[in-house]
Amino acid sequence: MLALDISGLEMRFPGLDTPVLSLPRLHLPAGRQLAVTGASGSGKSTLVNAITGLETATSGSVSWGETNISALPTGRRDAFRATHIGLVMQDFHLFSGLSAFENVMLPARLSRRLTPAARERALHLLETTGIARPHQNIETLSRGEMQRVAVARALLSKPGVIVADEPTASLDRRTGEDVSELIVRLARQEGATLVVVTHDLALMERLDRRIALDGGRIVEDSAEVRAA
Amino acid sequence: MIRFILADLNRFKAGAFAVVILIALSVALSVTVTLQERAVRLGSARAAEKFDLLVGAAGSETQLALSAEFLQPSPLPLMSGRVLAKLSVDPRVDFAAPVGFGDYADGHPVVGTTSKLIAALSPALAQGAAFASLGDAVIGADVPKRIGAEIKPMHGGAEEGGHTHTEIVYTVTGRMAPTGTAWDRAILVPIRAVWQLHGMSSYDAHDHGDETHGSVEPEGHEHKAHVSVDAAIDEHFDVETPGIPAVLVKPKTIADAYRLRQEYRGEATLAVFPAEVLTRLYATLGDARGLLLAIAIGTQIIVIAAVLLVTIMHVSARQRQIGALRAFGAPRRAVVAIVWGELFLLFLAGFAAGLVIGYGTAHLISATLTATIAIRMPVEFAREDLSLAFWFVGLAVLVSILPALSTLRLSPARALRS
Ligand SMILES: Nc1ncnc2c1ncn2[C@@H]1O[C@H](COP(=O)(O)OP(=O)(O)OP(=O)(O)O)[C@@H](O)[C@H]1O
Ligand SMILES: [Mg+2]
Numbered sequence: 001m002l003a004l005d006i007s008g009l010e011m012r013f014p015g016l017d018t019p020v021l022s023l024p025r026l027h028l029p030a031g032r033q034l035a036v037t038g039a040s041g042s043g044k045s046t047l048v049n050a051i052t053g054l055e056t057a058t059s060g061s062v063s064w065g066e067t068n069i070s071a072l073p074t075g076r077r078d079a080f081r082a083t084h085i086g087l088v089m090q091d092f093h094l095f096s097g098l099s100a101f102e103n104v105m106l107p108a109r110l111s112r113r114l115t116p117a118a119r120e121r122a123l124h125l126l127e128t129t130g131i132a133r134p135h136q137n138i139e140t141l142s143r144g145e146m147q148r149v150a151v152a153r154a155l156l157s158k159p160g161v162i163v164a165d166e167p168t169a170s171l172d173r174r175t176g177e178d179v180s181e182l183i184v185r186l187a188r189q190e191g192a193t194l195v196v197v198t199h200d201l202a203l204m205e206r207l208d209r210r211i212a213l214d215g216g217r218i219v220e221d222s223a224e225v226r227a228a
Numbered sequence: 229m230i231r232f233i234l235a236d237l238n239r240f241k242a243g244a245f246a247v248v249i250l251i252a253l254s255v256a257l258s259v260t261v262t263l264q265e266r267a268v269r270l271g272s273a274r275a276a277e278k279f280d281l282l283v284g285a286a287g288s289e290t291q292l293a294l295s296a297e298f299l300q301p302s303p304l305p306l307m308s309g310r311v312l313a314k315l316s317v318d319p320r321v322d323f324a325a326p327v328g329f330g331d332y333a334d335g336h337p338v339v340g341t342t343s344k345l346i347a348a349l350s351p352a353l354a355q356g357a358a359f360a361s362l363g364d365a366v367i368g369a370d371v372p373k374r375i376g377a378e379i380k381p382m383h384g385g386a387e388e389g390g391h392t393h394t395e396i397v398y399t400v401t402g403r404m405a406p407t408g409t410a411w412d413r414a415i416l417v418p419i420r421a422v423w424q425l426h427g428m429s430s431y432d433a434h435d436h437g438d439e440t441h442g443s444v445e446p447e448g449h450e451h452k453a454h455v456s457v458d459a460a461i462d463e464h465f466d467v468e469t470p471g472i473p474a475v476l477v478k479p480k481t482i483a484d485a486y487r488l489r490q491e492y493r494g495e496a497t498l499a500v501f502p503a504e505v506l507t508r509l510y511a512t513l514g515d516a517r518g519l520l521l522a523i524a525i526g527t528q529i530i531v532i533a534a535v536l537l538v539t540i541m542h543v544s545a546r547q548r549q550i551g552a553l554r555a556f557g558a559p560r561r562a563v564v565a566i567v568w569g570e571l572f573l574l575f576l577a578g579f580a581a582g583l584v585i586g587y588g589t590a591h592l593i594s595a596t597l598t599a600t601i602a603i604r605m606p607v608e609f610a611r612e613d614l615s616l617a618f619w620f621v622g623l624a625v626l627v628s629i630l631p632a633l634s635t636l637r638l639s640p641a642r643a644l645r646s
Contacts, residue, residue, distance in 0.1 A: 082557030097235030
């Protein structure tokens, strides 16, 4: 369980005059849940990349708990993400040719964090996410099942944070609702801080707080509305 | 890791297969050239080992060596039979055996010689006995005839329009053990039978001085000689001995060999060490090998360049997958290892397949050569091949590491967007 602290964060890309993302300050207490919305191109994915360390901040800092990840070198940042942040993406990014179980285990296996306990946990997570046959080849799963496997993979290393970028956008409404419910429930159970980019109103409603982005800036924040 | 690499290769089966085949063929080319050159060299050196010195009429050394060692039909001039008479009684000579060519039976050369040569080629016969009378014949290990079979010699190969000798029919009395030389395909008969068959009783240097007819053959074809097949063989040669194309000589010592060669190098005769002639031929062969190998290495470079291109394209096509691996917690070294491992595995597979294909091809070529000229050409790897193999593996490591390192510069965020 980690708290998010952003200060003076700017993300710029070469060839663009204005920053794609500009967040003077954002604080999310540990264990809380944040929904991020906004039109296409408003900078939501850029925010996800910044807080997961997939992209380096142009300026400013992003901290999870005591760790300022924008100050870490690439290798250490990758390692931090691997151990503390569980990622769920819109298009699952599962690896074909492997089974559901192997997909869940792959990141741990490749970074040699493989333990018998991790195997147990992988099987347990697949059970919780409702995958009946963990050794089924990944290509033969339904899309809803694929996203569940991705959720199980995100949770394997017991991360303090779960970040999801439009996790239900490529699923139909019913399946999407199931997956939303699963993510929120598991984040609570595991006591992880949760950041979800979504357009899904039902999903937003399950979360504590909602911010809306436009042109890379926060134009609406449910926490401030409540405070006002 | 391995599991992931295999699953990944499985997804790109066709491409991976094509790359492996490409590498395999280029490796096979070098392997075949190297092995085949060695096989020819070793095979002919072993064939030349049997005799130390060849004496023939003045002419081409190479022709003399090739005809007498490999029994290749080529027109050899005749020399005086006195040479054989002299060599036979020379104390420095272990044995001296005449060889008379020109006749064939079913494509096998019929060579007139003495029982001493048979004893030298095959100290113990595989079957039967050496010849005792003029109508007897001893066959090489590869001649498909049974003991007791009849042999009707033809003058010249059938394809050269030769005629059959009706005067004589040889009977097979023995078979030599395999020697791995051209003699395995030969039919050995008493030299005196050959002389009689061709109507030669004695050699007259004045009449035959510049004849290069290719065989023991008197002027014209007007011989109606009679050969008494039951007559006992006579292997004592005096000054009356008819002309012969070559004498195989086994000197007693190395010093004797050099002295004899010196002595028989003159106006009328020629003496050569077959090994020496072969060495000269190998120099030419070596040049050819150098050229072929250069071509083979050239194709390898082209293949490697093509493979490099394919893999760099492959890596950029896989950006998404590689970005995802990084995003979901695989360290960069793992990603590098995966890409590198995949490529290296393809190289190794291609290399192994190339070795097998090359080895097989060399065997096939050797077998074909052996079938035609009867010289066993051993296809074998040698120590020096190791350095070639190390070169290849080293190059493979280097070439496959390049695309792998290119993944280091990949931004996972950008890779995921694409
Ligand atoms: N590497 C980059 N180089 C240049 N421009 C970029 C780069 N990455 C993102 N952008 C720009 O930044 C802006 C925000 O992109 P981002 O992906 O964060 O939008 P988003 O809110 O996630 O949109 P969507 O809802 O469609 O996913 C876009 O205008 C995009 O073109
Ligand atoms: Mg986006």
